[in-house]
Amino acid sequence: MVKGALIKKSIQDMKKNRSQFLSIFIMAALAIGISVGLDTIWTTIDAHSQNFYQDTNISDFWVAASNPSELNLWRVRNIKGVQKAEKRFTVNNATARIDGKPILRVYAVPSENTLDMSLIMSGKKLSKHGAILDRSFAQANHLSVGDPLTIEVNDKRIDTTIEALALSSENIYAVKDTASMMPDPKGYGFIVIDEDRIASAYGGRKPYNQIEVRLAQGADAAEIQSRMDSIFGKKLNFVMAQTDNRGVNFANAKVIQFRSFATVFPFMFFLVTALITFSTMMRLTEDQRNQIGILKALGYSKKSILWHYTSYGVFVGMAGILVGILFGPNVIGRLLLSKIKNLMTFPVEDMVINISKFLFGASIIMTFTAGISFLSCLKLQNEAPAELLRTKMPKKGRHIFLEHFPHVWNHMKFSQKLTARNAMRNKFRIVVSILGVSGCAGLIIGALALFDLVSGIPKTLYEKTYSYDQKVILDSDTTDRAIRNLNLDGIVQDMEESSVQLTTQEGLRKVTAVSVFSKESPLIHLKDAEGNSVTLPDTGIAMTRKLAELMNVEVGDIVNLKRSSDTYYPVTIMKIVYMPSAQGIYMTDGYWQEIGENFRPTALLVQWNKKDNDFLNSGYITSYTDRTTQKSDFEGNLSAIFGTSLLLIVSGTVLAFVVLYNMGMLNFAERVRDLATLEVLGFHQKEIRPLVLTENIVSTVVGIFLGIPIGKYLAGTIAGGFGDDFDLISRVTPDRILIAAAITLTFAAIVNHIVRKKIKSIDMLQALKSVE
Incomplete structure (x- = not known):
């Protein structure tokens, strides 16, 4: 009961x-x-x-080296802290002899290897004559276990049978080349074959080019990696850490x-x-x-x-x-x-x-x-x-701060004085209301800034930095002279894209992308963080700002660049450029040759006067894509973050309405007796309403202004939490602040409209009757 x-x-x-x-x-x-x-x-x-x-x-x-010997492998295995080291061969440009001629990344491994194993999803383990195929690639190309498959490596055919479909942790995110922004399982995948099968494509010898290294717990990775120079000498191309794998x-x-999102916004x-x-x-x-x-x-x-x-x-x-x-x-x-x-x-x-x-x-x-x-x-x-x-x-009445300024206080209306005194009498609720509104306004500003950050990346890259119509990936046998002889109708810029290893004077190593092209660069427009144009230096390199931060270097510092067939070459950082994504270094083709490298274009940028379809379908190229497609694919790459920003904008606006409504109702509930008293004394509705509504508007406006620095802080924190490959500059623009203010003030107006109706319907008798 x-x-x-x-x-x-x-x-x-x-x-x-x-x-x-x-x-x-x-x-x-x-x-x-x-x-x-x-x-x-x-x-x-x-x-x-x-x-x-x-x-x-x-x-x-992974240690990339040319034909590492058994002695090299033995020396790596005997480094203190190395748990296991194994050899393998990998090449990224094998062609599958099926419709569309897709590209496969080949892994040729000895049968006893245990590192970087493929996770078999269906089928059996790899045999001497079979192959393990990328499951996503197989599904996209309607291949299954037991099907025959022919691949072309080094201009030689290798016939094999698909024995298993698998996934590779090295290929969680797999894109074919620098023209690709999204995974394309129909056009690119991986295949694993036995080392003896790849030998037939290389004159009967096993062409190892990589050492896989697994470290013991607590081993000093940087120290062990630095030992590779003395072990491999000129054979060494680069050492790629696990975190540098794409x-x-x-x-x-x-x-x-x-x-970062799950920490800051919640x-x-x-x-x-x-x-x-x-x-x-x-x-x-x-x-x-x-x-x-x-x-x-x-x-x-x-x-x-x-x-x-x-x-x-x-x-x-x-x-x-x-x-x-x-x-x-x-x-x-x-x-x-x-x-x-x-x-x-x-x-x-x-x-x-x-x-x-x-x-x-x-x-x-x-x-x-x-x-x-x-x-x-x-x-x-x-x-x-x-x-x-x-x-x-009731709380004891006190003089408020404004009363110490008679020239201000005496010119205030009675309703304004009453509002000011009431606000000071309920300081805690006013403070909470202001803080609540500022938090919501800051959330909305931060979410809008996140949307701008994400949408700004593809705009900066594909509307300001690049101005080509198409990016063409060239066949490895295509020479610079052959391209010039084609006389393509348009602006043409060739470039070489590859990976190089950089080391600082302090011993920090980083495998990063290098882009080599002419100093004039009609289709690539490098800029600094302030938006000023940057031209490539005649000597030395230009480095992206984020990479410079990661390597703790600046303009004037020297880093050592590992050449493909020699030792390290000291290069000076002459300029810092800004790239929101894809960090790396840039240099002219002349300087690239000066440090001992051969300039072999891997890509061609074209701004057409008249599109040449015969060229695009010729044997000179392996793939091509439009700049607009790249921009669209990049936006698709960031679609989850776009979705997050929209979700946070909507959630922030809902929270703002709930906060304003809740505090507006509390303010009204606290004042019901006072409002009823004033109404009994003969005050009109238009004189009574401002006593509550003005307070709501003032706390909302103050909250919006305090929310601006909160929004800027959120934007800055989010911009710094995108990972090493992104360099984002948080900018909270006035229009975003105005949007957040407009949303908040609109909700405040709605709440005030609701409160206005409640004031009009106050039952004076019920509100003023005593407890007894």
Whole structure:
């Protein structure tokens, strides 16, 4: 009976204050949903990639060397800290003799190798005469286990049979060449064959060109890599760390990006939710002081009363948490992971939820819903029932700061003075309201800045930096002279793109991209971070800003560049250029030859006067793409981040409305008796309304201004959390601030319209009657 009465009272109280409870529920659901949803992205990618690396026994680094000997291999194996080292051969330009003539990356391995194994999804282990084929490539080209397949390597045919379909952790994210922005499983994949089969394409010898190295736990990777120079000498091309592998780097970048999103934005959601929930639950409990007095007078125990009021927060908090955990992974997680699924290949596709982060978030929500209700009620338990049944004495009036300036105070209207005094009497609620609005405005500004950051990358690259119509990847046998003899109708710029190893004076190593082209560069327009044009230096190199930061170097510093057939060559960093993506170094073709390299164009950039389809279909090229297609593919590459920014913009606006509505209703509830008194005294509605509405607008405007630096901080933090391959400059433009301000002020106007109606419908008799 007693419990039943309290349950009925709970239902009645929740109905009476349904708007406040609903707002807390929405804020809790949003905070948990955004936090768990974004966490699901990076934890899923991280867990699947790490398991994939472990299952395939991926190397810690790869040594690219020309025909490494058994003595070289023995020396690597005997370095302290090296757990295992194995030889293999890999080439990236084999052709599959099927429709479309797609390109395959070939791995030729000894049967006893255990590093960088392919994860077999169907079929059997590799035999001497068979092949393991990329599962995605096989599915796209309608190939299956048991089918014959012919590949062409070094202009020699190799006939084989598909024995298994597999996935490779080295090829989580696999693109064919520098013209490709998106994985194309129909046009590019990998194949694994026995080392004896590749020998037939190279005159009967086994052409090893790579050493796979696995380190013992705690080994000094940098120190071990530095030993490769003395072991391989002129044979050494470069040493590529696991994190420099394109697929591994892409997966790591996605983890870094979404971990950054899942840390910065949910923090703001939790902060705003905590502030508003704290204020709301404390006010709701305080408003029940008379009810608590009645319950105590009727003989209800302290424990029953405490649980009764704590349960309000428990139920609304738990409801928000439950909806958030269902909404986050199943809507946000699945939606964004579906966009990433097209970019990366994993053996499994199930989601991984960060339980510890969820429990942490849930504990915050419960602390500020149930915890505040409990403490507020506990504080009132020390008062006698007779004391609780009396109306709480209003706060003692005090002179406010403005009154010390008579020339200002005396010129203020009565309603303005009353508003100012009321605001100072309820400083805590005003502060919470301002902080809540500033947090929401900052969230919206930060989310808009994230959208601008992401959309700005392809615009900068393919609208400002590059001005070609098409990028053509040349066949390895195509010479610069052959291209000139074609007399293509348009502006033509040839370039060589490859990878080189750089080392600093302090011993830091980095395998990075190098782009070599003429100084005039009619179709590539390099710029610095301020947008000023940069021309390539006659001697020395230009380095991207982010790479310079990673290698801790600046203009004037010397780095050692590993030449293809010699030792290191010292090159001076003459200029720093800005590239939002694809970090690397640039130099002129003349300087490239000066340091001892042969300039062999690998790509051709063309701005057509008249498109030459005969050339595009000739044997001179292996593939080509349009700049507009590259831009579109790059945007597709970033589609998950685009989706995240839109999600955060929508969620931020919803939170802003909930915060403004909640604080507007609290302000009205606190002033009902005062407003009714003024109405009895003969004040008109147009004189009464500003007392509440002005306060709401002022706190909103102040909150918007305070939200600008918060938005800028969020934008700067996000810009720095995109990974090593991205160099983003956060810019919060005035139009984005105006959009956030317009959204917030629109919601404030809607809330004021609702409050205006409530003021008009105040029941004076009900509002002014005493407790007795």
